[in-house]
Amino acid sequence: MPDLGFAKVDIGRFRRQGVPEVVYGEGKNAAQIGDILSVLRAEGQLPAIATRVDVAKARILKRRLGREFQYFADARLVRLGKARKPDGAGTVAVAAAGTSDIPVAEEAALVAETFGNSVERFYDVGVAGLDRLLSCVDALASASVVVAVAGMEGALASVIGGLVPCPVVAVPTSVGYGASLGGVSALLAMLNSCAAGVSVVNVDNGFGAGILAHKINHTGARQR
Amino acid sequence: MPDLGFAKVDIGRFRRQGVPEVVYGEGKNAAQIGDILSVLRAEGQLPAIATRVDVAKARILKRRLGREFQYFADARLVRLGKARKPDGAGTVAVAAAGTSDIPVAEEAALVAETFGNSVERFYDVGVAGLDRLLSCVDALASASVVVAVAGMEGALASVIGGLVPCPVVAVPTSVGYGASLGGVSALLAMLNSCAAGVSVVNVDNGFGAGILAHKINHTGARQR
Amino acid sequence: MPDLGFAKVDIGRFRRQGVPEVVYGEGKNAAQIGDILSVLRAEGQLPAIATRVDVAKARILKRRLGREFQYFADARLVRLGKARKPDGAGTVAVAAAGTSDIPVAEEAALVAETFGNSVERFYDVGVAGLDRLLSCVDALASASVVVAVAGMEGALASVIGGLVPCPVVAVPTSVGYGASLGGVSALLAMLNSCAAGVSVVNVDNGFGAGILAHKINHTGARQR
Amino acid sequence: MPDLGFAKVDIGRFRRQGVPEVVYGEGKNAAQIGDILSVLRAEGQLPAIATRVDVAKARILKRRLGREFQYFADARLVRLGKARKPDGAGTVAVAAAGTSDIPVAEEAALVAETFGNSVERFYDVGVAGLDRLLSCVDALASASVVVAVAGMEGALASVIGGLVPCPVVAVPTSVGYGASLGGVSALLAMLNSCAAGVSVVNVDNGFGAGILAHKINHTGARQR
């Protein structure tokens, strides 16, 4: 077998630079999450985040990690260390259709805030109550990027997409029942948005939307 | 085998009363369509309608059926005899998201008109251009029933559903590509509408929506 | 960023008028549901409804809300205040195929009753026992609107659609197993109904069907 | 490699006995179909059938195969040789919902007839016109087996299943559009039939239903 001669370049080091560490908490116990966060702190890599952490695990982690620990129950998210100072081009707007969509929206918002973005929240602005949505359209339209979070028919992404000049990151949620197919109906609707400038992430993927919003809001910063 | 003793009641006669005859033209040739329409005329059952009739068949039918014949190319619909006089409770509003949705919308509108309904059309009011939709919301809100026709993400039905007090009949269309899955994505979205008062018919089923709108607009008439 | 100049019209106020408030109880605890209902009572907005409330929550709510509180266990529905007096054009008929479909049917029936409709129930009239269905066809055919509730193959909607002149609101239920796909098979069947005048709401959406039936039965009233 | 020692029994000979040869014509040209039918005639294996043969191929075959050749255009079926004399337990009833379902129904009927069954046809008995179906329920109920052919929502199988004591072979057809999903919706509905005694074959598989009906109608004959 010939030596393929791959240089052992540290792509990983490159890949990680610029974004804080994020621990996906689903399927990990409190000890495992705590271990990773402790290492990151020891290495000076704060702020660090753990997502999908329930209240029970959060209590254990709080006792172990102490002063720098913060738990955001709505978003089921743990943060160790302070959020970075906002240094993006503008604001990240996070819009959510219904109250049941807020956990996903909060995950996106907190991830973006932690990474150094000024975040504005617009909750309960689903299209069935168009007046609430229209009352905040000026604010949405002046953001760098809008994260649009909705379950059921997911129409929020299309309506916002038609109203704002910036990119819209659409996050379908699993909110709904029956023909919502666990969020797949909202996902399909968002992919078929008649408004240009809308792209989509996985169902309930608030974390991914937060990262992406951060990256878009820092487009200029990366180029300088 | 015992005699089941079913009385030979003419449910069929009952079923047909009140609504004009409609011929589903798909898969029938001009001769077949012409035969049925001729019989209906002979029986005094005008106006009668044939749906999904292309231009070539329409030309043949015109020559055969003469003066009372009308062809609506957009809707691919043939009507023999005049539309009934409008005698419903109010107006049937037909809204369509994009120009590609117009054939389905016209089918619904013409069916409703033929059956005796005053119809108002609101085309090119897709949610990506919310201003056009909002400019006709007063008119929509005062209708007896709104038929909302849209492909792609089908958000029009939810947005209208949140703005009007009357029933909304949502018609998904096969307009779109890729993840639109031939109209199934719009269909799913409409079924998950966050607005109450929205119900859905099959993809591209303008005819069914027109009948249903007629029936809703004549609710009071049936009860008197 | 230019001012978009949206007038801050209260679409919301409009949207809500005419229909009582409904609280979607799924995923809310008794305290949350109680809070909303208490506010509505304080604002004089009774009758109000909460759907998908289990027995345990209902007990807590009963203690808190007192005399005006009613719980309908079959429908898992809470009502605060008395139903409005029936003032629609005619009767809302609610038909259910099997005993397992009754919870969804009852949700539709109670919502319609609360909103001011005279409701007639026809349960256990699935098409496998056609005699029971035929024995009530006169009553069904004289209703303003029929709500047809069925799981499994959902044939009830088509059969009723062929027998009555009024609109049929079809509600697929998740009753079934295997190839019923959680109600999607019944949903698809109903969307493909060979009878005109049938439209469909989401799986198990008794609430939506009840609202829609109410709106159809009040078509004339809105126009006056 | 050890010798597995399979006895070379002629399962094939066994398998074929009792049922005439059937050539699946789809994707075969006239020459290929003609060759097979000629061989079967030479071997004395008539009657033989070829299914899914269009008119053009049928013309060529007619010229080649001569007197014993018969073409059934509705069913797109070729038969060489006369049908066997009916010798089953009773009648095979073939019911079809709409005119578009007749080709599949005829394929089933002709296959059963050729194999030696007395066949009774009941066409245009879809559930939207329940009176026509009810007018022939006595005849259906006294058959040995009913083949129920329907597209769209496929409700015919369930309704017949509730009315007759014999097995019902349900054949979904690809008749429909949009959410009919090429016959899959009818297929799913039939699999979920609330009536016991219904089983299902593939979409448009009239041939398979005809064979199965033949086998059921000859249950006693096989046992003697």
Place this chain on the structure above:
Amino acid sequence: MPDLGFAKVDIGRFRRQGVPEVVYGEGKNAAQIGDILSVLRAEGQLPAIATRVDVAKARILKRRLGREFQYFADARLVRLGKARKPDGAGTVAVAAAGTSDIPVAEEAALVAETFGNSVERFYDVGVAGLDRLLSCVDALASASVVVAVAGMEGALASVIGGLVPCPVVAVPTSVGYGASLGGVSALLAMLNSCAAGVSVVNVDNGFGAGILAHKINHTGARQR
């Protein structure tokens, strides 16, 4: 509203004759099941069956229903009264691919036995161990009807369908994981069987297969 004039014929009485009563136990508690069975006994309608009854409910029912009560744990089936004497044309063969398919197979077998059929069982004859299947092919081939029960890829139905002259009732089961899609993969495979004479019932529907096998085995009896 005109009187539709339906004769109130007792289709129901007809429908039920010839087959014992069956109670679908899923979602019913022991008290409900016991009530129905008690009524049936009082009316002299034994044997009666309840399907999908777990051990806990069975214990309660046993205490209440006494001597005539039988519980078949494998099939989760309760029978009140003795099975009828076999009076069909021949034998009902029930074949199951793996041990996990036995509960569904037993449900089919016990239903058929109770209704008056001689049943032969062939378990653990999946196609991966073809020798076991081949060793019982003579017995299968001489049955009146074969019920073929299999999960995973469901190949058993096709292989048996190629070996026997009688009808094959294929029952897909939910045995499997991942791409088995809860039994839908086996269902699809069985619907596409390359062997003629195979029809399919819903996933895990042993009860339906048992009834159908009974009806096929009594084809001659119904005609006399």
Place this chain on the structure above:
Amino acid sequence: MPDLGFAKVDIGRFRRQGVPEVVYGEGKNAAQIGDILSVLRAEGQLPAIATRVDVAKARILKRRLGREFQYFADARLVRLGKARKPDGAGTVAVAAAGTSDIPVAEEAALVAETFGNSVERFYDVGVAGLDRLLSCVDALASASVVVAVAGMEGALASVIGGLVPCPVVAVPTSVGYGASLGGVSALLAMLNSCAAGVSVVNVDNGFGAGILAHKINHTGARQR
């Protein structure tokens, strides 16, 4: 019906500002496309684009529109007027997996170029030939945004997402067969990307990806 009092704000004017006009050519004939482009030229709204225009229509359009007309056969795209000068934050990189993906990639590239972006193309860099992809990773990593175009398994988006710090807009294509399900498999894979910072547009939606890339690359410009 009360006046809802919507201010007639010109949301549309706002919505369109900043992005050139784009005509979706699918389903429009040359005359229709030519009319729209002519109006846009008359209104001074160049450059303007028409997508999904085949060669035949392009020839007709060229004759009519003259000097400013350009046709890009690979992308099936017409442009009237010159591309704007690049004024974004950096480069838009467009990567395509195989040669069959180039039409979609070119649509994205040309749309972005026309809107005023410097575009770099990286074609034939599918993951099965990782060396080609790795040889251009420096260039990809220094872009403002990467558009990743791939059919079949769509792995390109994930691999690039792991290598670059900027947002990745993933475009699944309908390239493939069988289990590619018309591009849906690639779409699903991209939505499940294990790399953060990846979002997805509809199958074959090069146009949408081009617009989105433009918006991301102009994030800073909008905020100034």
Place this chain on the structure above:
Amino acid sequence: MPDLGFAKVDIGRFRRQGVPEVVYGEGKNAAQIGDILSVLRAEGQLPAIATRVDVAKARILKRRLGREFQYFADARLVRLGKARKPDGAGTVAVAAAGTSDIPVAEEAALVAETFGNSVERFYDVGVAGLDRLLSCVDALASASVVVAVAGMEGALASVIGGLVPCPVVAVPTSVGYGASLGGVSALLAMLNSCAAGVSVVNVDNGFGAGILAHKINHTGARQR
């Protein structure tokens, strides 16, 4: 942007070694296919293969490429240059269920032969005619690897998987209709095979199966 420092290793050169070049002919015209094959010949890289080439293109190619050109019409495959001498561990067996599956089977067989494998073909051995399959089980069982090609229910893979000790490469084909879902049903069945040692490639992917069979048959050769 830091230099990522990837060594520019020629992974591609490595990747290609050992297997002849294969041109995927779908969507390429005769000129394009001819160009690639000519270059390969000039580089001394024969034998080379082009798949999915129809007769018309093959004729053009034959004229251009001359003596070394071979066209296999069944497999729609072009080969330039002679097949390598068989040098694998043993035989590659290719089994196909029906005559309609032969094109895919031949593609697999010819690819394997060209790459230097002794191939044995077993066609028309579908499970509905088990005798034919059993008559060749000794030969199948002594192969190095079996390629099992089948459409419809795809049971062939499971049955062979239970009979042979070597790996089975299952190739579902798009042969079938209705619920075969274009080959997806066979694909799902094969993935759920109850026999260990079966793996699956994409629908109609004879080429991929041929390559894989070659690689398995040369396992030992690679290690020496």
Place this chain on the structure above:
Amino acid sequence: MPDLGFAKVDIGRFRRQGVPEVVYGEGKNAAQIGDILSVLRAEGQLPAIATRVDVAKARILKRRLGREFQYFADARLVRLGKARKPDGAGTVAVAAAGTSDIPVAEEAALVAETFGNSVERFYDVGVAGLDRLLSCVDALASASVVVAVAGMEGALASVIGGLVPCPVVAVPTSVGYGASLGGVSALLAMLNSCAAGVSVVNVDNGFGAGILAHKINHTGARQR
């Protein structure tokens, strides 16, 4: 009924030879698993394996089976007796994308080891961190066969398939959420791999992949 005359050959004995016995533990209790393993030990058929055994059952089994018992918690796998000495052509490489994929990967690795293969593990080499994967490409490329285990978008299989000359057995896992559809998205992606030489087993089927890898690695041994 004629005697079909099947020789009662012991295909089963043949089928089992060469591979140790494997007990599928899902749905069996500790007693049942223990009984089978005890019999196998008594018959001298060690090593034997039981898969999908949780910790609780493992504890009971350990007490019963004693010294030869081994439990591998990660893989949820029990082994009785020592692994065979490696005697294959080369190494079986098992690569896993993320930590959540390790249980499935370990099942594959342990099955292969037990059957007499030298196994090398490469874990946490998902494509989002391409450097880790590239650092082990030499080792992967010199294996006899690679088992590639990945959930989410399953890109690992394609990337490895493009880098190694040997067969790749792709195992999709159910790791993921939302649009991962329980592993079906990864499955579809792997089936559409643009790299030749990749075949796929069912979701989470580590066992099947281990067997297949064993068979490929022993290709030469079977032929000698």
